[in-house]
Amino acid sequence: MTVKAEGVSRRYFRKTGTANYFDAVQPVSLEIAPGGMTVLTGRSGSGKTTLLNMLSGLLVPTGGKVWYDDTDLYALDDRALSRLRSERTGVVPQGRSAVDTLTVLENILLPARLYQRELPVEAAVRWMEKLGIAPLRDARPAELSGGELRRMAIVRALAQAPDVLFADEPTGDLDDENTRLVLSAFRDFAHEEKKAVFMVTHENDALLYADRVLRMDHGQVTS
Amino acid sequence: MKISSLSLNNLVRKPGRTLALALLTAFLALAVFGGSVIVLSLRGGLQSLEARLGADIILVPSEAQSKVSFQNMFLQGTTGAFYMDASVAEKALEVEGVEKAAPQTFLASLKADCCSIKIQVIGIDPARDFTVQPWISRSLSRELGDMDVAVGCKVEAGMGEIIRIYEQRCKVVARLEPTGTGLDTAVYCNMNTMNALLRAAEEKGISHRIESGDSVISAVYIKVRDGSDIDAVNSRLNGRLRKVTAVRTRSMITGVSDSLAGISRTVTVLIAAVWVLAFIILLLAFALIIRERTREFAVLRLVGASRGMLARMVLAESALCGLLGGLAGTGLAAALLFPFAQLIESALKMPYLMPDAGVVVPLAAGTVLLSAAAAALSSVLAAVRLSRVDPGTALREGN
Structure with missing residues (x-):
């Protein structure tokens, strides 16, 4: 599946200097093709997360369109958009992203369970082993460290075998060894399973794994 | 996992939160069922007295x-x-x-x-x-x-x-x-x-x-x-x-009837006051709980839950809490009222005739359903507010 952004922008209404608004993302056009890993870097507050959220169907743009192949993402109603998010995208957000009342494995299988799809237990176990959290499958999120929680979110996104994986600072809480594990997992996912990976990061190491690097500055993609 | 089983899971695995909400609705149910049974018993007593007297005038020696x-x-x-x-x-x-x-x-x-x-x-x-x-x-x-x-x-x-x-x-x-x-x-x-x-x-x-x-x-x-x-x-x-005095029976009943009306009014006002107060507390409780769970709801949206699913989840959770509280409150009221009916009667010094099962059972069922509905209703505002927020914005707010 190819993700295409056409002049996508996001304006927030807030007092900024003399203006009453702030353009977090200025019109951006880009394409994310399957089989490659795209890395978006830039300073804090440059609009990277906002762009990722708009591309992943989590935030309605104030301008432009996002296409998933021939589907205009934001022309879908909430029900269809939610189902599409569950079936075709995997998102690793910043910060904690666990449902505290579920175990690690239940959290990982949640997207499939919400729509009563076949549970990707085998894939979940495989990715958990690969990222070193297999022994934690029955633990509760409250019992996990920040790094373990982050890897749980990554496994949750990967186990669904989405067409496109969006990850926002996925290695933020990880040590060097786990960072390498995660980055190679993403690269393998893109290359071997012919999926698209779009990652936002400050991590310089990530650039070594990227097939394409984009930079963002003041809401604009500069390269 | 259907969204309804996720609701059940949330209630079971967060027992403190569930218990607090259930206690609030139990208080509502206790007030409604207990108050209604007392008022009905007093009315029943008066009707029974009227039926037993059945006379318009009584003659007694002067x-x-x-x-x-x-x-x-x-x-x-x-x-x-x-x-x-x-x-x-x-x-x-x-x-x-x-x-x-x-x-x-x-x-x-x-x-x-x-x-x-x-x-x-x-x-x-x-x-x-x-x-x-x-x-x-x-x-x-x-x-x-x-x-x-x-x-x-x-x-x-x-x-x-x-x-x-x-x-x-x-x-x-x-x-x-x-x-x-x-x-x-x-x-x-x-x-x-x-x-x-x-x-x-x-x-x-x-x-x-x-x-x-x-x-x-x-x-x-x-x-x-x-x-x-x-x-x-x-x-x-x-x-x-x-050497005989004729007394109208209504003059005897009027005093009882007036006292009964006074007690009924007081109980009704108390029930209404408890409801208003408890409903406001429930509204605030749900608003606070939902705010505290912003991140959790954002995560659910992230993995594909629709607005409708989240609203259903919140409503199901609150209705189940209400149901639990309704059952507990109604049960407690029954446990207090029925075995101690004689004690209440002698304390009130009024005709007091408990309604029969044909009245009590539907009243209890109605109270339980009403408690569940009140709890669900008090979470509607929070559910609507929740469903209007973009998952991206909610993720940012929840951080």
């Missing part, structure tokens, strides 16, 4: 007015002992506008060797009585025979048991349905039995009979002919009959 409170006479069974000539009943029938005149004779037994229990005995003329007899007929298919007694539901005597009253042996042939009034503590017999008891009491030196011989009564219950003015008949009776 001296009786200074001896007893008529209200106590019927509510608490303290009938007193006052007598007049039995011919008063026949004379009353001759007065214009009087349709029926049923005599009754009262006697109190003693807490002494001569008597098994201390009770009020009421003698009736089954052929003429229209106040107590219809009630007795529901438990006894034949007329009361000589030395037979029918006992109120609060008299401690079983069917077939012999009770001694002034050394006279009387057989219990019927136990009567509850009325919620003093009538439940009395024993009923026919006039022959009553006369025998009066004679026996006199032999013991305990009687206040008048000089007119055997034929005495304590009161005459008057039913006025349809279309007749009750006040006019009352005046005529007072004018024609010597």
Whole structure:
């Protein structure tokens, strides 16, 4: 599946200097093709997360369109958009992203369970082993460290075998060894399973794994 | 995992939160069910009293007015002992506008060797009585025979048991349905039995009979002919009959009815106040809980939950909490009200007749459903607010 952004922008209404608004993302056009890993870097507050959220169907743009192949993402109603998010995208957000009342494995299988799809237990176990959290499958999120929680979110996104994986600072809480594990997992996912990976990061190491690097500055993609 | 099972999971795995919300709704259910049962019992008692009295006017000896409170006479069974000539009943029938005149004779037994229990005995003329007899007929298919007694539901005597009253042996042939009034503590017999008891009491030196011989009564219950003015008949009776006072029964009921209306109003206002207060607390609680769970809901949106799914989840959680609280509150109210009905009755000093299962069960079911609906309703605002937020914005807010 190819993700295409056409002049996508996001304006927030807030007092900024003399203006009453702030353009977090200025019109951006880009394409994310399957089989490659795209890395978006830039300073804090440059609009990277906002762009990722708009591309992943989590935030309605104030301008432009996002296409998933021939589907205009934001022309879908909430029900269809939610189902599409569950079936075709995997998102690793910043910060904690666990449902505290579920175990690690239940959290990982949640997207499939919400729509009563076949549970990707085998894939979940495989990715958990690969990222070193297999022994934690029955633990509760409250019992996990920040790094373990982050890897749980990554496994949750990967186990669904989405067409496109969006990850926002996925290695933020990880040590060097786990960072390498995660980055190679993403690269393998893109290359071997012919999926698209779009990652936002400050991590310089990530650039070594990227097939394409984009930079963002003041809401604009500069390269 | 369906969204409904996720709701159940959230309730089970967050027991503290679930318990707090359930307690709030339990408080609502307790107020509604408990208050309603009390009001219904008081109304039932009054209706029962009206039905038992069934008369428009009561004739008593003039001296009786200074001896007893008529209200106590019927509510608490303290009938007193006052007598007049039995011919008063026949004379009353001759007065214009009087349709029926049923005599009754009262006697109190003693807490002494001569008597098994201390009770009020009421003698009736089954052929003429229209106040107590219809009630007795529901438990006894034949007329009361000589030395037979029918006992109120609060008299401690079983069917077939012999009770001694002034050394006279009387057989219990019927136990009567509850009325919620003093009538439940009395024993009923026919006039022959009553006369025998009066004679026996006199032999013991305990009687206040008048000089007119055997034929005495304590009161005459008057039913006025349809279309007749009750006040006019009352005046005529007072004018024609010597040493007798005619009292309108409504004047007795009015005091009870006014007190009952006051209690009903107070209970209703209390129920409303509890509801308003608890509903506001529930609204605030849900708003706070949902705010605290912003991140969790954002994660659910992230993995594909739609706005509708989240709203359903929140509503299901709150409704289940309400259901749990409703069951607990209703159960607690029932556990407090039903076993202690007599205690409540004596504390209120009012006719108090608990509604039967045909009323209580639907009322309990309605209260439980109402509690679930109130809890769900109080979370609607929070659910709507939640469903309007973009998952991207919610993720940022929840950080």
